[in-house]
Amino acid sequence: MIRAILLAGTALVICAAAPNPGSPSGATIVAQGTANGVLPCMACHGPDLAGNRSIGAPRIAGLPVATTLAAFHAIAAGRMGDNYVMKNIAHALTGPERAAVAAYLATLPAGTP
Template identity: 65%
Template sequence: MRHPILLGLLALVLGAAGQAGDVTAGARIVVHGTATGALPCMACHGVGLRGNAAIGASALAGLPVATTLAALDAIATGRVGHNYVMKNNAAALTPAERRAVADYLATLKPGG
């Protein structure tokens, strides 16, 4: 009877660790970019990820995970957007990296 409880606790701990790893990886991408060519998100969207109206870079802080994932997928495939830098950045991210960025952005407080 104790084994199901232990397995449940182990699943919770491993699940939390997986999420933390994704958020940490997302933060790293936002600040440093990737070795495969994605630039840091902060380069255009700003340190607080509040956006940059002067260049048309939208605010990213606090976006829901699903919103960010849908946007990155659509931009990477060319279904939306016309900014070639953003298209190249989105395309350079693997699905796991896109998810990590989305998870991280969702943890941020909108507006800074």
């Protein structure tokens, strides 16, 4: 039973991360942002996405998909962090865009925190 639930959850994440022809890729969003004004992740989290302590931006490279998706959800709901820029980003990204970003970040080396 637990195995079936885990397999179903994994399939859901993979399907959610599947590219949508109208949506930018996770790599594009991370490096360039989106047409509707979402800033590129690199602007705050740094070029290697290892974080920027001076502004409180944590390392996001190498995070598991589920961790990034949970963070987006918690930030959008006001349960995590108090950064208005990230709250706006979490609201502006669509579900498929969030999934694409999370899937891309998970492929990157963790770097130095």
